[in-house]
Amino acid sequence: MSDASAHIGVTGLAVMGRNLARNFARNGFTVAVHNRTPARTRALVDEFGHEGTFVPAETAKELVAALQRPRRLMVMVQAGEATDAVIDEFAPLLEAGDMIIDGGNAHFADTRRREAALREQGIHFVGAGVSGGEEGALNGPSIMPGGSAESYAVLGPMFEAISAKVDGEPMSTHVGTDGAGHFVKMVHNGIEYADMQLIAEAYDLLRQVGRYTPAEIADVFRTWNTGRLDSYLIEITAEVLAHTDADTGLPFVDIVADAAGQKGTGRWTVQSALDLGSPATAIAQATFARAASSQEALRTAYRELPGGVSPDLTRSEAARFTAQVEQALYASKVIAYDQGFTMIRDAADEYGWDIDLGAVAGIWRAGCIIRAAFLDRVRAAYAESPALPSLLSQPEFAAEITAAQVPWRETVASATRRGIPVPALSAALAHYDTLRAGRLPAALLQGQRDYFGAHTYRRTDRPGSFHTHWAKAD
Ligand code: ATR
Numbered sequence: 001m002s003d004a005s006a007h008i009g010v011t012g013l014a015v016m017g018r019n020l021a022r023n024f025a026r027n028g029f030t031v032a033v034h035n036r037t038p039a040r041t042r043a044l045v046d047e048f049g050h051e052g053t054f055v056p057a058e059t060a061k062e063l064v065a066a067l068q069r070p071r072r073l074m075v076m077v078q079a080g081e082a083t084d085a086v087i088d089e090f091a092p093l094l095e096a097g098d099m100i101i102d103g104g105n106a107h108f109a110d111t112r113r114r115e116a117a118l119r120e121q122g123i124h125f126v127g128a129g130v131s132g133g134e135e136g137a138l139n140g141p142s143i144m145p146g147g148s149a150e151s152y153a154v155l156g157p158m159f160e161a162i163s164a165k166v167d168g169e170p171m172s173t174h175v176g177t178d179g180a181g182h183f184v185k186m187v188h189n190g191i192e193y194a195d196m197q198l199i200a201e202a203y204d205l206l207r208q209v210g211r212y213t214p215a216e217i218a219d220v221f222r223t224w225n226t227g228r229l230d231s232y233l234i235e236i237t238a239e240v241l242a243h244t245d246a247d248t249g250l251p252f253v254d255i256v257a258d259a260a261g262q263k264g265t266g267r268w269t270v271q272s273a274l275d276l277g278s279p280a281t282a283i284a285q286a287t288f289a290r291a292a293s294s295q296e297a298l299r300t301a302y303r304e305l306p307g308g309v310s311p312d313l314t315r316s317e318a319a320r321f322t323a324q325v326e327q328a329l330y331a332s333k334v335i336a337y338d339q340g341f342t343m344i345r346d347a348a349d350e351y352g353w354d355i356d357l358g359a360v361a362g363i364w365r366a367g368c369i370i371r372a373a374f375l376d377r378v379r380a381a382y383a384e385s386p387a388l389p390s391l392l393s394q395p396e397f398a399a400e401i402t403a404a405q406v407p408w409r410e411t412v413a414s415a416t417r418r419g420i421p422v423p424a425l426s427a428a429l430a431h432y433d434t435l436r437a438g439r440l441p442a443a444l445l446q447g448q449r450d451y452f453g454a455h456t457y458r459r460t461d462r463p464g465s466f467h468t469h470w471a472k473a474d
Pocket residue numbers: 011012013014015016017035036037040076077078079081082085086
């Protein structure tokens with residue numbers, strides 16, 4: 001047993017928990033460490049004890065006893081029931097003013113429930129999104145904490161110390177109360193799905209229409225990565241495409257089964273978007289694209305059906321096509337991020353969160369998977385006008401989209417003519433055209449709804465609610 005010397009406790013020492021604990025210790029914090037299976041605690045201290053000051057604890061009681069007041073306990077166990085089990089174990093050992101931080105990938109609704117329950121006991125519950133995988137956890141993640149402002153006053157400096165930095169600026173900010181942090185982390189992952197799918201569609205077009213090899217496409221991505229598409233995902237895409245399978249000598253991308261997996265945060269994002277009535281269509285299409293890729297029987301049933309025609313392009317036509325794809329990818333990326341930010345704003349209205357979208361864009365600039373040069377401009381746009389209804393309301397983004405729209409349409413049209421699926425690129429374009437339209441056929445939908453269900457409609461020429469007495473055919 002130790003005296004209460006630790007600045008923070010970490011329970012759950014699998015990869016993420018262990019690396020976060022090491023990150024705290026490397027930054028000069030005394031870290032009490034605990035795991036259900038004590039062998040992991042011993043392994044951490046044996047292997048990495050020299051990196052800082054760890055206080056190993058065998059039991060929950062020992063862990064709590066090792067913590068300075070107000071106690072700060074970070075829970076890094078499997079999301080779901082394990083989190084509830086750990087909270088149930090530790091909460092009775094804590095006092096009013098203490099803080100439990102859930103750094104796992106919890107659903108924000110669970111975080112809201114847990115926060116409300118613990119608040120009754122005076123315990124601050126902080127759902128903190130931690131992005132950047134195991135590498136980020138160790139060397140500097142992007143951290144998205146929710147919970148009370150009081151808790152951030154204490155925890156903020158610790159999170160900021162261990163987070164990634166851009167020009168010395170920490171990638172951590174108090175996102176908003178209760179589940180806001182986990183919500184924003186979820187949307188981060190949804191945007192990640194969209195960004196990845198858009199990049200994959202761009203690759204597919206360059207491969208099938210441009211007839212470039214994976215190695216050539218890797219070079220295209222490397223070039224794009226020096227421009228406005230500069231991002232971690234473009235960078236790693238080039239690496240993956242340039243990689244050759246050691247066993248066969250084939251491009252690595254050709255020996256990988258084309259059925260994409262998912263852990264569920266994309267699905268949560270889409271479910272929340274539906275709940276909020278927020279049109280996150282590029283994110284949804286990216287999520288469904290993964291699902292479709294794994295529908296083996298359906299794919300077999302459709303496989304022999306006719307597609308489009310794919311005439312060969314000359315080299316100069318292929319080069320021009322490549323430039324069009326860059327425009328389409330960039331415009332669609334702006335739309336996908338805009339959908340994500342819109343969702344966050346819609347959720348803030350729904351759940352009473354005060355979220356600074358510029359600050360969110362700011363902490364995504366490093367330490368997380370969607371880190372991208374263009375987020376600096378997103379941050380600046382919201383910093384200048386916090387109530388910006390859309391990124392496209394900002395003149396610079398609007399000008400870029402205006403310049404991109406013809407090649408964007410050409411890209412989607414080429415894909416459609418040739419029968420190459422571009423669900424995310426085309427959903428982004430449809431989103432643009434939907435919101436741009438002077439009038440939408442939603443007027444006809446209202447007529448249909450009034451016809452069969454007397455749902456009533458509003459008129460364009462005078463206020464009020466109307467119903468037409470339809471002389472029905474049947
Ligand atoms: P990873 O970081 O590898 O993704 P995870 O699967 O999210 O890890 O979480 C695994 C951690 O949750 C482990 O520390 C595990 O404890 P054990 O090492 O004893 O297996 C912990 N964990 C899972 N269920 C738990 C529970 N009911 N109570 C306490 N800890 C639990």
